[in-house]
Amino acid sequence: PVDLKEALERRYLAYALSTIMHRALPDVRDGLKPVHRRIMHAMRLLRLNPDQGFAKCARIVGDVMGKFHPHGDQSIYDALVRLAQDFSMRYPLVDGQGNFGNIDGDNAAAMRYT
Numbered sequence: 289p290v291d292l293k294e295a296l297e298r299r300y301l302a303y304a305l306s307t308i309m310h311r312a313l314p315d316v317r318d319g320l321k322p323v324h325r326r327i328m329h330a331m332r333l334l335r336l337n338p339d340q341g342f343a344k345c346a347r348i349v350g351d352v353m354g355k356f357h358p359h360g361d362q363s364i365y366d367a368l369v370r371l372a373q374d375f376s377m378r379y380p381l382v383d384g385q386g387n388f389g390n391i392d393g394d395n396a397a398a399m400r401y402t
Contacts, residue, residue, distance in 0.1 A: 323367045326356040328381065342385045345369075345399040361399075369396045 314321050320328070330352045336343055349364045357364055370376045372384030375391040386402035389395050396402060 321367070323352075323357055323359075323364060324371060324381075326352055327364065327368050327371065330356060331382075338383070342383075345402045349399055365396075365399045369402075 311322055315325075318325075327348065331348060334343065334348065334351060336348070345365060345368055348368060349361050352364050353359070353361055368382065369384070369388050372380055372382040372388045374380045384402060387397035388402060
């Protein structure tokens with residue numbers, strides 16, 4: 289017979305460790321979380337290169353959510369904002385146009401404005 293409490297504890301611990309290792313912690317190879325990698329991939333597919341014009345964040349978030357990351361739009365937008373903040377990332381990977389927040393704690397503008 290299997291003790292239900294012990295089995296649940298073991299399985300939950302395994303799930304929690306898997307989630308932390310594969311989602312919450314940045315990858316050692318490039319320093320990106322899976323959501324950051326998905327955002328960069330979607331931007332590449334949209335041909336948002338450095339020599340191109342800007343695009344609305346809502347467009348990028350919609351593409352990421354629809355094709356690669358079926359979670360809430362706010363979590364994707366928050367990850368996109370972090371990629372544009374020079375005080376959050378050592379090397380900003382996204383050139384943001386508009387209000388992307390500041391180091392004093394002011395939040396970024398809504399995605400329809402950036």
